[in-house]
Amino acid sequence: xxxxxxxxxxxxxxxxxxxxxxxxxxxxxxxxxxxxxxxxxxxxxxxxxxxxxxxxxxxxxxxxxxxxxxxxxxxxxxxxxxxxxxxxxxxxxxxxxxxxxxxxxxxxxxxxxxxxxxxxxxxxxxxxxxxxxxxxxxxxxxxxxxxxxxxxxxxxxxxxxxxxxxxxxxxxxxx
Amino acid sequence: xxxxxxxxxxxxxxxxxxxxxxxxxxxxxxxxxxxxxxxxxxxxxxxxxxxxxxxxxxxxxxxxxxxxxxxxxxxxxxxxxxxxxxxxxxxxxxxxxxxxxxxxxxxxxxxxxxxxxxxxxxx
Numbered sequence: 001x002x003x004x005x006x007x008x009x010x011x012x013x014x015x016x017x018x019x020x021x022x023x024x025x026x027x028x029x030x031x032x033x034x035x036x037x038x039x040x041x042x043x044x045x046x047x048x049x050x051x052x053x054x055x056x057x058x059x060x061x062x063x064x065x066x067x068x069x070x071x072x073x074x075x076x077x078x079x080x081x082x083x084x085x086x087x088x089x090x091x092x093x094x095x096x097x098x099x100x101x102x103x104x105x106x107x108x109x110x111x112x113x114x115x116x117x118x119x120x121x122x123x124x125x126x127x128x129x130x131x132x133x134x135x136x137x138x139x140x141x142x143x144x145x146x147x148x149x150x151x152x153x154x155x156x157x158x159x160x161x162x163x164x165x166x167x168x169x170x171x172x173x174x175x
Numbered sequence: 176x177x178x179x180x181x182x183x184x185x186x187x188x189x190x191x192x193x194x195x196x197x198x199x200x201x202x203x204x205x206x207x208x209x210x211x212x213x214x215x216x217x218x219x220x221x222x223x224x225x226x227x228x229x230x231x232x233x234x235x236x237x238x239x240x241x242x243x244x245x246x247x248x249x250x251x252x253x254x255x256x257x258x259x260x261x262x263x264x265x266x267x268x269x270x271x272x273x274x275x276x277x278x279x280x281x282x283x284x285x286x287x288x289x290x291x292x293x294x295x296x297x298x
Contacts, residue, residue: 020206024177027205027238046269053240057206118245125277126241 010037012074018064018089020057026072027053037076039152047130048082048150054122055086055146062096063088063144081132081151090143098136098144105134177203177238181212183219188297192226194259195296197289201235204243213246220253227259230292234265244277251283262292 012033016022030052034045052072059070068089075083096104107113108124115121128134133149179202186195196219204212220227229250239247251261263285266274274280286292 021176023205023207024203027203043268043272046272049238049269050240050273053205053238057240057242061206115245115248118242118249120241121244121277122241126273129276 007078010076010078012076014072014074015069016056016072018060018066018068018070020060023053023056026056030074033074033076034082038082039079040082040150044130044150048084051127051130051148052084052086054127055084055148058122059086059088059144059146061092062094063090063092065089065091065093079152081149083147083149085145085147087139087145088143090139090141095142096144098138101136101144105136176207177205179204179208179212181215186230186293188228190297192258193296194223194227195230195293196227197230197232199232199235203238204236205238205240206242209240209243209246216246216250217253220250223257223259225257225259227254227257228296229254229259229261230289230296231261231263232265232289233263233267233270236267236270239270239273241277244274244279248279248282260296262286262295264289264292 014026014029016026027049030049031045034040034048035042040048056070056072064070068091070089071085071087073085073087075085077083105123105128108115108120109128113124123134127148131148131150132154133147135147137145137147139145179200181201182199184197186197188195198216198219216229219229247261254260261283263274263283265288266285271280271285274283274285284292284295286295
């Protein structure tokens with residue numbers, strides 16, 4: 001499938017039950033879609049896989065209750081950028097407004113922020129790092145819409161991960 | 176639902192103060208399975224009072240989410256408190272990438288092979 005010659009944005013919308021059971025399929029779809037429809041590298045295809053997984057898990061766990069639905073929207077702007085939008089149902093137990101969620105993520109994204117819990121790294125450390133824009137919007141339904149955007153041309157160097165970690169001088173050597 | 180298999184084997188360390196276990200991960204660690212699998216790792220950590228080192232062989236680990244990374248950090252902390260530790264071996268580029276972005280490679284040593292991990296622990 002070659003969408004590169006077409007300048008029009010391509011929008012794909014997926015509605016999912018609020019159950020993490022379906023996330024492996026969405027991850028597979030994301031990887032395949034980024035590889036086949038965009039010019040992002042394979043490394044970025046894996047990164048978007050994580051971004052989508054984290055956004056959907058948050059929407060399911062925090063923004064929705066069982067037996068509801070979340071919506072995932074991919075918009076590919078050929079040769080320019082990818083936008084991913086995830087909307088929760090607003091039926092979750094712990095209600096939070098978009099403005100407060102933005103503040104929470106900003107706080108946790110600060111260098112040196114100490115994570116004392118198992119959770120909390122998804123939006124703050126992964127999604128924030130691998131996107132150019134991360135926005136939260138209150139929906140009329142009471143839910144939250146999370147929008148991320150990543151440009152193909154952002155001057156963000158790929159991390160050299162193959163074999164480079166062994167030379168990372170910041171590693172602690174366990175003895 | 177994602178599948179994950181974790182196998183465990185003891186490694187002879189030759190040093191009575193250091194106990195080594197090799198944990199091989201195969202599949203994907205995600206929201207559907209990580210809580211259950213983490214319990215097994217906590218049992219292993221709790222079963223050795225001092226000096227336990229875990230070598231996590233990620234050669235066949237295809238995916239890990241942020242919660243898995245949270246658990247990994249917690250296992251490292253618990254083992255370090257008991258004069259032990261964790262080393263990661265054979266991780267694929269996408270796994271190293273996510274470990275790097277959350278800063279975990281500054282805490283946990285990542286090496287290319289299980290043999291390198293053993294050597295690093297026994298030094």
